[in-house]
Amino acid sequence: MKKSKLVIILVSCIALLAVILFVCSFFILKQAKETREEARQMAMEALDETREAEEKETVQPEETQDNTEDTQDSIIAFEDTQDNIFIIQEANIRTEPSTDAEIIETAPKSKLFKRTGISTDWSRLEYNGQTCYVSNDLISTEMPADAVNGELLENGTGDAGVTEQTAGKVVVIDPGHQGQGDSGQEPIGPGASQTKPRVSSGTSGSVSGLDEYELNLIVSLQLRTELESRGYTVYMTRETHEVSMSNKERADYAAAQGGDIFVRIHANGSEDSSVSGALTMAPSDANPFLSQDLITKSQALSQCVIDSYVAATGFNNQGVYMTDDMSGINWCSMPVTIVEMGYMSNASDDAAMADASMQANMVDGIANGIDQYFASQGSFKN
Ligand SMILES: [Zn+2]
Numbered sequence: 520m521k522k523s524k525l526v527i528i529l530v531s532c533i534a535l536l537a538v539i540l541f542v543c544s545f546f547i548l549k550q551a552k553e554t555r556e557e558a559r560q561m562a563m564e565a566l567d568e569t570r571e572a573e574e575k576e577t578v579q580p581e582e583t584q585d586n587t588e589d590t591q592d593s594i595i596a597f598e599d600t601q602d603n604i605f606i607i608q609e610a611n612i613r614t615e616p617s618t619d620a621e622i623i624e625t626a627p628k629s630k631l632f633k634r635t636g637i638s639t640d641w642s643r644l645e646y647n648g649q650t651c652y653v654s655n656d657l658i659s660t661e662m663p664a665d666a667v668n669g670e671l672l673e674n675g676t677g678d679a680g681v682t683e684q685t686a687g688k689v690v691v692i693d694p695g696h697q698g699q700g701d702s703g704q705e706p707i708g709p710g711a712s713q714t715k716p717r718v719s720s721g722t723s724g725s726v727s728g729l730d731e732y733e734l735n736l737i738v739s740l741q742l743r744t745e746l747e748s749r750g751y752t753v754y755m756t757r758e759t760h761e762v763s764m765s766n767k768e769r770a771d772y773a774a775a776q777g778g779d780i781f782v783r784i785h786a787n788g789s790e791d792s793s794v795s796g797a798l799t800m801a802p803s804d805a806n807p808f809l810s811q812d813l814i815t816k817s818q819a820l821s822q823c824v825i826d827s828y829v830a831a832t833g834f835n836n837q838g839v840y841m842t843d844d845m846s847g848i849n850w851c852s853m854p855v856t857i858v859e860m861g862y863m864s865n866a867s868d869d870a871a872m873a874d875a876s877m878q879a880n881m882v883d884g885i886a887n888g889i890d891q892y893f894a895s896q897g898s899f900k901n
Contacts, residue, residue, distance in 0.1 A: 597636030597643050602660060604634050604642060605891070610657035616641035623651050632658075660895075685750035688893060691778035692746075692753060693769045693847065694739035695785035695857075696721035696732035698760035705767050708808035708849030715846055717765030722788030724863040727873035731786045731863060732760055734872060738860065739784045741882045749886060754778065766847035774852045780820055781855040782889065783847055786872060788864045795865040796835025799825040800848065800857035803841035808849040816854035819895060824856055824888030831884030832877065834861055834868070854892075858885060 595616045606626045613620040616638065623646070626632070632653070636643030641652050700720030707713050721731030729737075736757070743753045754776040756762075756769045764772070773781040787798070801821035802814045809817070821839040829836040840859075842848070848855050860881055861868035871877045 595638045595641060597638045597641075600634055600637050602634050604632055604644075604653075604658040604660055605894075606632070606653070606657060607659045608657055610653050612644065612646065612651045612653050614651060616643070616652040618654075620652070623649070626653070685890070685893065687752070688750075689752045689754065689776060689778045689780075690746050690889060691756065691773035691776055691781050691853075692739045692742055693756040693773070693781065693783040694732070694735040695783055696730075696735060697757060697762050697764065698732060699763075701763060701765065703765075705765050705846060707844060707846045711808070711849070715766075715844075717767075722786060722863050724869040724873065725792065726866045727863070727869045729863070729869075729873055731788075734786055734860075734863070735784045736760065738872075738878055738881060741878060742782075742784065742885055745882045745886045746889065749890065751889075766845070767850040770847050770850035770852070770855075773855075778853050780889065780892070781847075781851055781853055782824070782885070783855065783857040784885075785857055785859050787859040787862045789862055790864070792862075792864050792866065795862050795868045796837040797825060797828055797832070797861050798837035798840045798859045799828075800840045800842050800845060800859065801855075802845075802848050803843055806843045806849070808843070809851070813851070813854060816896070817848070817851075817856060820854045820888075820892045821856040823892040823895060824858060824885055827888035827891060828858065828860070828881065828884035831880045831887060832871075834871075 597616075610626050611622045612624050612626050612632075613622055615621075632644045632646055634642050635645050635650070637655075640655055642655055642658060644651050644653060697718060701717040703717045704714035705717050707715050721735075723730045724734070727734070736759075739755060740758070743755060746753050754773070756764060756772050769783075770781065799821035801818045802809050804811075804814060806814055818839060818841075825836060825839055828834070837859075845857060848857065861872050863869045863872070872881070
């Protein structure tokens, strides 16, 4: 081989090696650059993640706030109202509108509350100066018609906040009968041909020795005091036994005083001494002397009074007796009821009615019924 050929081969090899080295270093450099890029990118991503994490941390309190707002939004919205409701079945009165909330008390059927707000499911109540709540499923704006003996109303039931609202309401009390009966006749109603004694002499106690007119006045005077303490204006048809006032004249007197209701206090008598219990009397739907409005309201008043009365006294509930034969009802121009407090012909009733502590219960019961009647009419205000 020639020396020049060897040189050419050697140079070519060196050149080839150089090219290879160049190419290799190019790729190595490129690789390194890519690795750096990747590392940088990873670092950036890591940084981003850290930032995101930091952002999340700073955002978190806002999210918490949002949650709080959501919770507040879910708190029940109450529309303000001003009315009265009755418990229609035993109901838990709670501190918050939730079945998880603390129970303030378990209210009995027929109990009256002042309502200040209403939502879909709950009513907000004002009770003993406290705001509380009851489920709408357990209440009504009308007194339960089937409230019966034994479901005791607490004394002063519902009079929190009611007292001021009763101001302006006029109750006329008629202590039935008088010292001397008057057998003179008067028509039993406007335009009636049928007549009855102006005022009968009433019954008398089988064991108490009281005459009915005496018991009626004793209870009526206490009822006046109780009603006045609840904010009512009260008039009495009589305050002594020495009067001469027919049943029609008593109804006329009630009208002249501008009464809102006329409450006639009597005690019952029966030939059967075993008969006991209380009842109220109201005009029937067929009463020819009174408007349908007066009839309906008199029946409502009678129902409220008898239910509250037997709840407070434990007397047998003989319910509302419908009659169109009572002059003092038929001549009336306002809602009226006759309360037959019990049977003086029954030893147990008679002794109970003559007892001062029972009289306090009787008076409370009648007054509660009057409160509930006005509440059931939707408003205490004229
Ligand atoms: Zn009587």
